[in-house]
Amino acid sequence: MATAASSVLYTKIDNPPLKVVKAQGNYLQTQDGRQIFDATAGAAVASLGHNHPSIKQAMLKQLESVDYCYSPFFTTSAAETISSYLTESTGGEMPKVFIVSSGTEAVEASLKLARQYFVEKGEPQRTRFIARKQSYHGNTLGSLATGYHKGRRAIYEPILRQNVSHVSPCYAYRDQDSGESTEAYVQRLADELEAEFQAVGPDTVCAFVAETVSGTTLGCVPPVPGYFKAMKAVCDRHGALLMMDEVMSGMGRTGTLHAWQQEGVVPDLQTVAKGLGAGYAPIGALLIGKRVTNALTDGTGSFVHSQTYQGHPVACATAYAVQEVLRDERLLENVREQGEYLGDLLKARLGSHKNVGDVRGRGLLWGVEFVMDKETKRPFPASKKIAAKVHDTGLQPEHGISLIPGNGVADGTDGDIILIAPAFNVSKTDVELIVGRIEKVIHAVLGA
The missing domain is CATH 3.40.640.10 (Type I PLP-dependent aspartate aminotransferase-like (Major domain))
Structure with a gap:
């Protein structure tokens, strides 16, 4: 049977995004069975995670x-x-x-x-x-x-x-x-x-x-x-x-x-x-x-x-x-504590990668900027769509992580970043999971 066309005007009209059927804690469950860690709290929005009973x-x-x-x-x-x-x-x-x-x-x-x-x-x-x-x-x-x-x-x-x-x-x-x-x-x-x-x-x-x-x-x-x-x-x-x-x-x-x-x-x-x-x-x-x-x-x-x-x-x-x-729940204290740990771990695990130019942020708002050359800081051209590839790769079942891609950071046109902004109640274990999965995604897209 042919699938009926959706009435939703998607960002990419003929390319429907993954359908989320359940959100719980830090995870999004999609219709096709993927369990995706929401490492960006949506668009840095879901600061308590999903499905919090008191809310x-x-x-x-x-x-x-x-x-x-x-x-x-x-x-x-x-x-x-x-x-x-x-x-x-x-x-x-x-x-x-x-x-x-x-x-x-x-x-x-x-x-x-x-x-x-x-x-x-x-x-x-x-x-x-x-x-x-x-x-x-x-x-x-x-x-x-x-x-x-x-x-x-x-x-x-x-x-x-x-x-x-x-x-x-x-x-x-x-x-x-x-x-x-x-x-x-x-x-x-x-x-x-x-x-x-x-x-x-x-x-x-x-x-x-x-x-x-x-x-x-x-x-x-x-x-x-x-x-x-x-x-x-x-x-x-x-x-x-x-x-x-x-x-x-x-x-x-x-x-x-x-x-x-x-x-x-x-x-x-x-x-x-x-x-x-x-x-x-x-x-x-x-x-x-x-x-x-x-x-x-x-x-x-x-x-x-x-x-x-x-x-x-x-x-x-x-x-x-x-x-x-x-x-x-004293979450501001947790943002400061886990945010410092997240930043340190991102720098330790990703900072030496040949295509990671900068890791920066504050609290639980962090960005990783990709470059073609670390010495000259030359960005990838926009046509390479590096950030988008990292995002898309992260959503695949073998990685299971949602990241926000950004482009044009270097000059308005070229320059790629990913944004990491998890919920305020993340644990140390969650932070380690996030960085571990990001590292694997970057290696899959840009090599080790």
């Missing part, structure tokens, strides 16, 4: 009281509770929270709020944003224009807004000169940002936007010491906002609840999403600093933006239950 109970409990109401008209205990928790988690630095359904929506809201902030202040000429190359901030037209993922932007370039310019990322592996000190490298990046402010007009810029720790588009690159302090100093000099995107790196992924807490700076606007609800419900949030909160409170007293599912009660209750598990 399911929290969702059911919320459904028994309020399943949905329209947030511009009503509030709920679930929305109030998770918002208060997020404010408290910042030590009160971010007094207001806007709950949405995804990281992209949080970024869109942050761009709008940055614009409104300056209108409230009587500076309507501020319409521009400065972001970074090899960055990713979401897939709507506004967030796509802010990021710089060449592949995802390409066909949409003619309809993307033109009020965003891009500077170099903080990417020491490729961009820090031989013999250049960290301080000198940071100063060079600060000077570049200053030059961009001057080029577009310092009084036209709303905000500088950056991922605190980069995601797949650059490959889990943590900032060098002092980087964000220097970037904030440039923003402050010109009255612009600092917007930190922690959709992937936030909510515990890098070892602290907020990645900026390791940088010694407080952003004016912060986005979170993936680890907030751990995949059990679609949820993201915009955290709003005192400076912006005060301007709105003293001005119109409102935010000119809304979404149908903002503050969704079930999503909010789910997110709070996730954060309770994070606290009760």
Whole structure:
């Protein structure tokens, strides 16, 4: 019998992906019987693994009281509770929270709020944003224009807004000169940002936007010491906002609840999403600093933006239950402990491979960058699809591991990485299994 065509618009229309029929703990079971270790928690989302009983109970409990109401008209205990928790988690630095359904929506809201902030202040000429190359901030037209993922932007370039310019990322592996000190490298990046402010007009810029720790588009690159302090100093000099995107790196992924807490700076606007609800419900949030909160409170007293599912009660209750598990099971400590072990083991087992150029990360967010030549750091051409081959090979029954592939990290076109971002409750044994399977997959694709 012929198989009926699926109505799902797959990423590759005529190539349906594996069908998952069961998810439990760290494992995905597919329809054809494979048991795949989810070494990336989906897209760095399922931070508690799969099928956690207390999260399911929290969702059911919320459904028994309020399943949905329209947030511009009503509030709920679930929305109030998770918002208060997020404010408290910042030590009160971010007094207001806007709950949405995804990281992209949080970024869109942050761009709008940055614009409104300056209108409230009587500076309507501020319409521009400065972001970074090899960055990713979401897939709507506004967030796509802010990021710089060449592949995802390409066909949409003619309809993307033109009020965003891009500077170099903080990417020491490729961009820090031989013999250049960290301080000198940071100063060079600060000077570049200053030059961009001057080029577009310092009084036209709303905000500088950056991922605190980069995601797949650059490959889990943590900032060098002092980087964000220097970037904030440039923003402050010109009255612009600092917007930190922690959709992937936030909510515990890098070892602290907020990645900026390791940088010694407080952003004016912060986005979170993936680890907030751990995949059990679609949820993201915009955290709003005192400076912006005060301007709105003293001005119109409102935010000119809304979404149908903002503050969704079930999503909010789910997110709070996730954060309770994070606290009760002391998972931030585990992220730091197992993250250090994962990084050390990846470097020990993969660092000497002829095609592994760099292993970098923080907490349980790690990237492995592949190169043709370790000495020159020459990347594989995009046509080789190295990262995709590693990903596809990992899914085969003999390997049984899911990894996230990334490309274009070197220059926007060439350069391959894989991302490793397991659940926060992984054990030492799990970490050893992950690295062992990755090593076998790399040998299968690139040789020993």
